[in-house]
């Protein structure tokens with residue numbers, strides 16, 4: 001049976017303050033008090049799972065075990081259909097600026113300066129190399145895992161479909177936003193007003209599922 005989240009502290013097992021702020025805005029009105037992993041000085045585990053849910057779950061499990069509080073983690077990325085859904089769970093690694101680091105070289109290489117122009121160019125170059133007429137369909141996935149200290153877990157996945165454009169357009173958002181046009185729209189996530197993106201994004205979809213089930 002789905003377990004409800006009770007009012008009280010919830011660890012957001014992310015060292016990304018932007019993500020923690022977004023989650024705080026979303027869950028604060030429900031009586032949930034998000035505490036960041038950084039505030040609790042929790043370590044950042046390696047992402048060694050094979051799926052978004054695996055990665056979210058292993059980070060949330062470690063945070064719940066170490067803190068003794070329920071913990072929530074968001075793991076997300078871009079899946080390009082013609083590339084066999086890559087970069088997928090490696091989305092952040094494709095932006096590593098050090099060319100000596102193999103992008104899919106296992107855990108331990110997820111630190112360092114991120115350059116998303118480089119990551120977007122790699123997507124474009126791989127599509128061109130495959131076939132200039134290759135499908136440009138893509139989707140973003142957002143996986144959420146909530147783990148309790150007694151071993152119970154709940155998972156949710158959100159998705160937004162769209163197509164990729166080149167060159168990238170727009171200064172808003174982050175990551176691959178400037179090359180992603182959501183289905184039914186003309187503008188990229190990078191050109192959209194953030195509130196418009198947040199209304200239709202994979203993250204909004206996943207959080208709507210979480211709120212409906214757990215709150």
Ligand code: IMP
Nearest residue numbers: 074075076077078091092174175176177
């Ligand atoms: P995570 O922090 O390990 O979940 O890495 C997620 C990565 O996926 C980010 O660094 C971005 O590259 C990409 N990503 C996830 N969500 C979005 C989004 O909403 N827009 C653009 N890129 C995203």
